[in-house]
Amino acid sequence: LAGLDCIYLTGEQAENNIVEHVGILQEGPEAQTRFDKVLLLAPTAAIPTKQVCQDLMRRGVTAIGLVGPECPQLPAALKTFGDESFFPILYFPSSGDLSFPAVKILNEIILRANTEAWRRRVIHGRFTHIAMSSGSLIDLATALYQLIGCPIAIYDMYNEQRILIPEGHPSLANLRLDTLPTEALKTGWQPFRIEATPERPFNLIITGIIVDKMTYGYLVVAEGGNRLQATELVAIDHAAIALALQLVKEKATQDAYQNLRNDLLDEILNAEVDDTARNNLILRSRSLGWDLERNYITIAFGIDGMERYYSKDVNRGSIPWRTCMEHCLKQIGDLARELEPNAIVAGHSDTIILLLRVEPAQSPQKMRQRLVKLASNIREAAVERLDGIGLSVGIGESTGSLLEIGPSYREAREALLYGRSIFGPGSIVPFSELGIYRLLLRFTQREDLEEFYQRTVGILVEFVAQQDSHLVPTLEALVANNGQMQKAAESFNIHYNTLKYRLQKIKELTGLDWHEAEGRLNLHIGLKLRQVIGNNNN
Structure with missing residues (x-):
């Protein structure tokens, strides 16, 4: 001018x-x-x-x-x-x-x-009162709605929930965050306005709910025909601060409760319990609502490729180990309690432990089938929610009260580690199905195992690379068909005489005769060792 x-x-x-x-x-x-x-x-x-x-x-x-x-x-x-x-x-x-x-x-x-100053003091006082009096997210959303008269949506990222005020309002009922512009979700505390479109005849105002550079959620307001005034924008700002405080309090409460469960389970699994310690564990278990009179069995969930989450290089997009564990523990816990309301979920070391009640009258086979199905449902749903994080599962066999759950935990842990080592990431393995693998993996003289493998199946693998590629699959077909040669030939789609020829070739290379019990046992163990040595080189 x-x-x-x-x-x-x-x-x-x-x-x-x-x-x-x-x-x-x-x-x-x-x-x-x-x-x-x-x-x-x-x-x-x-x-x-x-x-x-x-x-x-x-x-x-x-x-x-x-x-x-x-x-x-x-x-x-x-x-x-x-x-x-x-x-x-x-x-x-x-x-x-x-x-x-x-x-x-x-x-x-x-x-x-x-x-204007008076209205701002009223707004500040109202949200401060709700926050300090332990008001809920719904209370805060309702207060904001009463002040500005526009539909409100709160997206709680930690608990994965959405709150609508008024409930089911059409302007926000079908709104998904992943359909919004990226810059709108990186706005921080500053309100971001998205102008109306023909498909969405109203503006959106988005404010991040952020604490210590961590986004806990988003506050979304559907702006009507008249644009919100400065005082109403101030109300949105105060509401976002109060929401951040409430979400932090809720997360802190949940984390503290989960830490109590984790610490108690850790003591139950590791401590040598005398009478005094036993009474203390009983009192703490009852305070958490754990039933000490019932028998439990253990399912162990492990994060596949956990070593990459130890990386501190944030430029590579990795996340801290503790954050990954907390996220997995929450998702698995929520899913488990949806399917089994009495389930106990806790973190122990780098494993997520699920303790399930079992009925004494249930047969081991039916119980194992039920646990495998339950673990599969939880794993599939959790992997979908965890966005790329893989999970393997081990299932214990022994049952006992909470204070006697140690053997079941160790079985589930071994099934998890050995199963992932043998069958690869994403496996679900009951302890009872490890069979001879338990002995082979615990064998301390690795050189002896490798020498035995080389004399049985290893020599066939080398021969496969040079000439005949069907010798090892032939053995696997025989094992799968309980040694019945006619069924093995049919499953392999070859003539019976071709199968006999291959067995003769195996005998020439290894000195082991499939038709003799000793030779058949050694070849079978050799196949098992192939999985152990091939998938467990560390």
């Missing part, structure tokens, strides 16, 4: 909120700082930009009056800025004395400012 014929009317605010000592500044608001209200009068030809208005506000200008013979057309963006920032842009006819209406305008601006 430099070079234009502008007048700065200034005034001091008295105790009765009336403007007094009105004067004229010839050099702009920076020249004399003793005036706390400034009204800039400029010709209508000098319509300012939004950036100029923001600069004038920082320098102490309270409002702009445009003086001219005709009312100017203000750009829509400038009018919106004036409304939202309580920065009036007014029109004065060029005829007449401007001092009297200018003073009245300054008085009105002061009254509006005081009203």
Whole structure:
């Protein structure tokens, strides 16, 4: 506005909120700082930009009056800025004395400012009261809805829930965060407005709920036909802060409760329990609602490729081990309790432990089938929710009370580790199905195992690489068909005589005859060792 014929009317605010000592500044608001209200009068030809208005506000200008013979057309963006920032842009006819209406305008601006300050104090007090009195997320959302009159959605990322106020409102009922622009979800505390589209005839205002650089969720407001005013945006800001406080409290409570379960289970599994310690464990177990009179069995979940989560190189996109464990523990716990309400879920070392009640009358086979099905359902649902994190599962065989669950845990742990080592990541292995693998994997003299493997199946693998590629699959077909040669030939789609020829070739290479019990046993163990040595080179 430099070079234009502008007048700065200034005034001091008295105790009765009336403007007094009105004067004229010839050099702009920076020249004399003793005036706390400034009204800039400029010709209508000098319509300012939004950036100029923001600069004038920082320098102490309270409002702009445009003086001219005709009312100017203000750009829509400038009018919106004036409304939202309580920065009036007014029109004065060029005829007449401007001092009297200018003073009245300054008085009105002061009254509006005081009203605005009072409303902000009310908003702050209301959300602070709800937060300090342990109000819920629904209480906070309802309070915001009552203040601004627009539909509210709270996306709780930690507990994976969405709260709508009013419930089921069509403007937000079908809204998914993954359909929103990426920049809207990286807005932080600053509200981000997404303008309406033909498919969505209303604006969205999105505010991140963030604590210590961690996003706990999002607050989404469906803006109606009239854009929200500055006070209403302040209400959204205060609501987001109160929501952040509430989510942090909820997470801290959940984490503390989970730590109690983890620590108690750790003591049960590892401590040598005397009478005093036993009584202490009984009291703590009952305080958590654990039934000490029932028998339990253990399912162990392990994160596949856990070593990559120990990385501190955030540029590679890896996440901390503790964060990964907490996320998996929560998801598996939620799913397990949906399917088995009495399930006990806790973290132990790098394993997630699930303790399930068992009925004494149930046969081992039926119980094993039920546990495998349950573990499979939990694993599949958890992997889908965990976005790329793989899980393997081991299932114990022994049952016992909570204070006697140690053997069942060790079985589930071995089934998890050995099963993943033999059958690969993502496996679900009951301890009872490990069979001879338990002996082979526990064998301390690895050189002896490798020598035995080389004399039985290893020599066939080398021969396969050079000439005949069907010798090892032939043995596997025989084992799968309980040694019945005719069925093995049919399953392999070869002639019976071809199978006999291959067995003869195996005998020539290894010195082991399939038709003899000793030779058949050694070849069978060799096949088992192939899985152990091939998948467990560490």
